[in-house]
Structure formats: C-alpha cells, structure tokens
Amino acid sequence: MLLALLLADTTVAVVLTATLSVALGIIGGNSLEFATFVFASGVIGALSISRRERTTAFVRAGVFVSFTNLVASMAFRLYDGTYDLIALSQLTAAAFANGILSASITFAIFSWVGRLFGITTSIQLLELARPTQPLLKQLALKAPGTYHHTLIVANMAEQAAEAIGADSLLTRIGAYYHDIGKTLRPYFFIENMTERENIHDRLDPKTSAQIIISHVRDGLELARRQKLPVEVQHIIAQHHGTTLVSFFYQQARQRVEGREIDEAEFRYPGPRPRTREAAIVMLADVEAAVRSAHPASLEETERLVRQFINVRLVSGELDECDLTLRDLDRIREAFVSVLKGVFHPRIQYPTEPREQGRVVGPLVAPSVREPVADMAKE
Numbered sequence: 001m002l003l004a005l006l007l008a009d010t011t012v013a014v015v016l017t018a019t020l021s022v023a024l025g026i027i028g029g030n031s032l033e034f035a036t037f038v039f040a041s042g043v044i045g046a047l048s049i050s051r052r053e054r055t056t057a058f059v060r061a062g063v064f065v066s067f068t069n070l071v072a073s074m075a076f077r078l079y080d081g082t083y084d085l086i087a088l089s090q091l092t093a094a095a096f097a098n099g100i101l102s103a104s105i106t107f108a109i110f111s112w113v114g115r116l117f118g119i120t121t122s123i124q125l126l127e128l129a130r131p132t133q134p135l136l137k138q139l140a141l142k143a144p145g146t147y148h149h150t151l152i153v154a155n156m157a158e159q160a161a162e163a164i165g166a167d168s169l170l171t172r173i174g175a176y177y178h179d180i181g182k183t184l185r186p187y188f189f190i191e192n193m194t195e196r197e198n199i200h201d202r203l204d205p206k207t208s209a210q211i212i213i214s215h216v217r218d219g220l221e222l223a224r225r226q227k228l229p230v231e232v233q234h235i236i237a238q239h240h241g242t243t244l245v246s247f248f249y250q251q252a253r254q255r256v257e258g259r260e261i262d263e264a265e266f267r268y269p270g271p272r273p274r275t276r277e278a279a280i281v282m283l284a285d286v287e288a289a290v291r292s293a294h295p296a297s298l299e300e301t302e303r304l305v306r307q308f309i310n311v312r313l314v315s316g317e318l319d320e321c322d323l324t325l326r327d328l329d330r331i332r333e334a335f336v337s338v339l340k341g342v343f344h345p346r347i348q349y350p351t352e353p354r355e356q357g358r359v360v361g362p363l364v365a366p367s368v369r370e371p372v373a374d375m376a377k378e
Helices: 002-006 010-027 032-049 056-080 085-117 122-128 134-142 144-164 168-177 205-225 230-238 246-255 276-284 286-293 298-314 325-342 366-377
Strands: none
Touching (some): 002 032, 002 085, 032 056, 032 085, 085 122, 134 144, 134 168, 144 286, 168 276, 286 298, 286 325, 298 325
C-alpha cells in the first residue's frame, strides 16, 4: 500500500506482493493458504489505495483488505471442513484487525514520510484545500476579487489536468495559491479595486509594472513562510513565466517616444513552467482576459482562449514543459467548457410596469399588492 502511494504505481506493489507471498509461503512450511492470503490482501490493498484524491481512500482500503483477508482464510477453512465456531470468530476478528491496522499504519507512515523527506503527499494537498487555511482565508478577506478569480482558475485547471492525465489535485491546489502574493497590495490589482479611480493613474508605468510583477515574489515568500509543498511553490514561481506586462510596457513606450525602453523591467523574472501542472495554471489565467473582454458568444470565448494559448506557445513560454499540441487542444476544450458556464449570456429581466402609482405584474402576490401600492403612493 505504501509503494502504491509513494510511487503512484501499483505495478511495483503487485510484483513485490507476489514475491513476498511466495517467500512467506515457503517459510511458513510451503503453505498455499498463507501465500494466497498474503498475495490477495496485498494486491487488493495496493489497488484500492491507488486513488488517493480523498482521505477516505484509506478507510476504503482497510475495509477491502479486511474482507479479502476473511474470504481468503475462510475459503481454506471451509474446504478443510473446519467449522469450529470459536476459531472462525477469532479468524474473523483477526482479518478485520489486520485490515484496519494496515490502513492506519499506511496512513501514519505516508504522512510522516512526506514531511520528513519533503515528498508532497495527497494528505498535505487536501489539507491545503480547506478554506480555513491561513493563506486562503487571508486572500478571501483582503483580496476578494482575486479569491474569486482563483476559484474559477482552479476549476479550469483541474478539468484540464484530468483531460491530459496530469496531477489534477496538485494542479487545483497550485491554482488556489498562485496569486497569494496579491494579498500584500490587493488594491493595485484591477479585480480588487472598489473605487472608480485607478491607483495606477498616479504612478509611472515602470513603477506600476514592478508592483504587478512583485506579486510572484511576494507569493513565493509567503509560501515558504507557511512551508507549502515545493511543487506548489514551483507553480507560484512559474505561473507567469517570463511574460511581458504588456499594458504598462506599451504605456511607457507612448510616454517616452524616441527613447529606448528596457523590456526586461516589464517582464516577469520566471522561470518558465517546467511541469505540465505549472503550465496549465499559467494557461488558466486566461480567465482574467475572458472576464475583461466580456465575450457575447461561445465562439468569441473560444477564440479568446485559443489566442491566449497560441501567444504563450509562440513566445516560448511552454518550451520547458512536456505538453504536446494535442494536450493544448484538450486543455483549450476543458477551459471553454468551464468558462461557458461562468460567462454565459443572461436574460435581461423586464422591470415591473407602474401604472398610476400601482405596482402591476405577476411578481407581486395578490395579498401584498395593495400595501405595496400604498407605499408607492406615499
């Protein structure tokens, strides 16, 4: 069970189980019963624990191992004609105790090994998904617009990861935390601006660009302080790659016509995405572009997503990760399927007509129409 979890591959676990079952069967006096017992329970345990997206996988694995133990041992007892009720009761208790202990010890060692050796486990990631986590709570309170953005990005990224066979749990958690650096200066980002005045109107383009770029560095520092898993820190550092803050770059060029502008001052420091999960989070940031464009149709949404992905591809931002063109196509389809549910056109509801001070329309119940009309007259 531990091998299936740590290696994310049941093949090695099954091979080891088969080897151990033969060896233990020979050690136990050439016992076919013991060899079968070890092999059946080991294989079922490895197969049942392989889906590790939920902590309930350990409970399920314990139950499966317990019943497998019981069936394997009972089969030999019934075949031999041994029907001693006390012995069968003890065997049943031992079978379930073995299953429960196997799952419990696996859970404990799995959690301990992950923290000791810096291995990112599903248990750690699932803990980080709770809204009560300090960084997520801080993000929701200080930068609510960014928090809403991260929720949509996380849904998009998770669907895309599942579509191409990437680690969907890691991708979702990475998306939750990719913008936590914005909590230090939330009102410098458009999604958190509550006033009509844009604070960047009082700043020069270079300063504005440096503030926008700094949210990656700030987010990485917060992640290190909170000891987030290394894989999540990599996603935070790589989710913008070396892209250009084009709005302020173009603004700077317009203000200083005829002079050279250092483009490096308007670029994120990188590195570029080096894993499929980090690349997916980078591409899922298309949500902000779609939101600002207000697409009127599904075709326009799809065009925006396709254009965003193509720009990242052509600029070389995806050169260091192993995404194929087919993967990018599946990612685009996953993004569009989520975005069409978020930014779909809505019906403009008509307002209730008013006639001589009376509220008329089916939205007001007959029993309350007269009081509402009297209030309207007053």
